[in-house]
Each structure stands twice: as structure tokens, then as C-alpha cells.
Amino acid sequence: MNRKMQRNSNSVRKRLLLKSIKAFIFIGLPIILFGFTFQLKNLTIQGSSRNTPEQVKEQIIKTKLDSNALLLYLKYTFFTDVQIPFVEKVDMELLSNNTIKVRVYEKMVTGCVEFMGEYLYFDKDGYVVESSSKRLEDIPQIIGLKFNKIILHEKLEVQKEDLFDVILNLTQLIEKYQLEVDTISFNNRYEITLQCGDIKALIGKRSTYDEIIAELSGILKEAQGMKLDKLDLRNFKDGKGTIIAIPENPTD
Template sequence: MWITAAALLVAAAFFVGLSLLRINTIHVSGNRQYTAEQIEASIFDSRLSRNPVFCYLQYRFRPHKSIPFVQDYKLVFRSPSDVEVIVYEKSVVGYVSYMNSRMYFDKDGIIVESTSETLPGVPKIAGLSFGHIVLHQPLPVEDISVFNEILNLTQVLSVNEVAVDEIRFNKEKEATLQIRSLKVELGSNSEMNGKLSELTDILRDYPDLSGTLYLDSYDESNANPMYRFDKN
């Protein structure tokens, strides 16, 4: 009887001790769209959520916190007071405007998020014809091959570190970039790497260009190219 009472007392003291513990150190990895502070504030949004016991039970048995552009996250407890948050962000290549919202989509054209927020580094995609949009469903465009064009273009832009505000496609799927006050006519998707390499060099030398630059005449075999430029 005394042993049982003592065991209960020890257990009670143990859980009281745990309840007084607090997560003080939080490491965040895998985040690109959000800062570590923003991720921390979204997941640990109350005093109770910083209790390691409550946090662990909530993480294991309750739905995870919903964070825009985040597919999921994982909590790794290094100690009762030290936690690592591993963030798995949604893959986003662009967005279209629809009913006063920005509909962000991934490389396959799946709508992954609807928000009024502007995601830094993600261009607006214009010129596409589409029907009714449903979240988590493919963007209903006439020709789905355009998503390959968008993916290829955004990847090459990223490699060349060219930040674009808008990518506009015409009916022939020819692309035009909007970079602040500069419009860049790229034409067809042929020799796109070379066109964007030229654009990178031009922007490096003339970062404040304002007008229309025509790179649709790019020819890889031309060692001394000249391009038409119409100043605003």
C-alpha cells in the first residue's frame, strides 16, 4: 500500500516537473519562403505549445498547424528544451490572378495555395486561358505542355539569378518577361539558355534599363550579337 502511494507520488512529481519544463531553443531548417522566426511563431503560438510534453503529444496525435506554402513539418526533440523544426515547403513555380486572389501552382500545374499574399521570387504567369480553378487540382489550361515551358524558364531564370515580376505567354507560347520597368521579348523556347545568359550579362552592365529588349533574335552562332532595344 505504501509502495503504491510512493510510486504515485513519484509519478505525480515527475509529471509536475515535466509540466514546468519549457522549450527554449528552436532550430529551423528547410525554410526558404519564411524566416525561422515566422515558422517558430506559427508552430509555437502559445505558452502551452512550448511545453515539451504538450508539444510532443500535439505533434504526434493532432493535425499539424496549417502554414501557407508549407506541405508539412517534422519536430525532432534533441532534449526536452531543445527542438528542431524541419520544414517541407510546397514546390511553387508561379501564380495566376483569379477572383482577386493569387493562385500559386507547382511544376505540374497543381494549384497548391490561394492567397492574397505575394510570395517573393515567384513570378506572375499571364496570358494563359483557363476555366474554373479548384484548389489542389490542375490549373485547367488549354495546353498542359505550357507547364513544361514555365518550369524550364523559371529554372533557367533561377540559375542565372534573374528576378522576374511577370512571365507572359502569347498564343504561340512565346514568352515575354517583365523585370521592373524592362520588358524582354524572348520569342520561342529555342536556345533559351543562351537568351537568358545574354540577359544576365546585359542586366549586370545595365541594371536600370527601362524599355523593351528584343532577345528573340538571339543566334548562338553569332559571336558579336546586337539586339534591338526600345527605350521608354
């Protein structure tokens, strides 16, 4: 009786071992081969200026499965959006079994306002696209806008709708002439002051700002090394008028 039970026990163990071997051959081995074949070894990042490649990688590769090139490609191509600050979307290209190229498309940011300790960045139409405690040095802060509420992904409600056209025109010109502008300030008459490093440039209120920004660019280049506090260009128009340069700590 004991021999019969032992034979049955050995037979059961053999069947279980055989099933385990078959399971490994048909399931486990393909998984191992799949993981080895598509092991992610190279991830190249293009188009990211506001986040370092390392920061982008940290936001993309979050689980062990993300270390598989094919699974990573399928995940972000068909199923999941990448959530990265100041990034609109990313496109992935599977170059080989082990290499993925990531193309980053950043959000178009025109300016920012400070609200309750946060910087809220908006696009050319005035829609808030990002909120961050981080102040981007290349994006001018807008001062003098009045608003009752600020909601992410909604439009800023300010005192004059066409102010966003003015801001867009100014930021485009600032970029064109490669000016370093920290703030764009509006007073209650909508006259504009630009903070260019240590120099305040009073440019007033105009229908267009192309001429005055071009003039300001030339003046700032000539004034390099000079200790100036203000440049008053409010009376300069059509190539005529006075430009007043006020030095730092002027003496009486």
C-alpha cells in the same frame, strides 16, 4: 450525541484531507514535475524562407500544452500536421528536455496566377498548392494562361498542357542566372515576354530557352544604369541575329 457527530465530522474531514494529499502526491505532483521537467525553452527553426521564425512559432505553439517540449514533439510527430502557408511538412527533433529543433520543408512553387484578387501558386506539374493574398517577390506571375476553373490541390486546366514544361524550364533558368523576373507573359501565339524590373524582354517562342536566357543575363548586366524600356531578342538564335534595345520614351 453532538460530540459523536463532531467526532464523525472531524473523521470525515481527516479522510478527505488525506485523500486530497494522496491525490496531490500521486497525480498533481507528477504533473507539476512533468511540466517543469519538459518546459519548452528553446525552439529553433531551420529551412524556412517564406515565413519568419516567429511566424512559424506562432503556427506551432497555439495552446498551453504546446509549451511542453515532449507533448509538442509527440503532437506534431504522430498526431497532427502543421498548417503553415507554403510549408509542405515539418520534422521535429527533441534535442533535450527543453529544446526542440524544427526542420521546415517548403512547397515547391514554380509560378502563380492572379484570380479574383488572390494569387494561386502552382508546382512544376501545374497543381495549385497555395492560395494567398500575398505576392511572393521571388515567384514570377504567369500572364496569358487561360483557364475555366482553379481549385486548390487540383491541376490547373490551361489551353496547352506543355506550357507547364515551358514555365518550369524558364523558372529554372531564371534561378540559374539569378534574374529578377516579375512576370512571364504569353501572347496568343505563345511568344514570351519577360518583365525584368523596368525592362521588357521579348524572347519569342523557342524549342529551348537556355541560350536566350544566358544571352539576356549578360545584356542585363551590361545595361545596368541604362534607361531601357525594351529588349527585343526574338531574332537572336544560335549566337546570331539582331538584338534591339529600345530606350525609355524614345524621341522621334
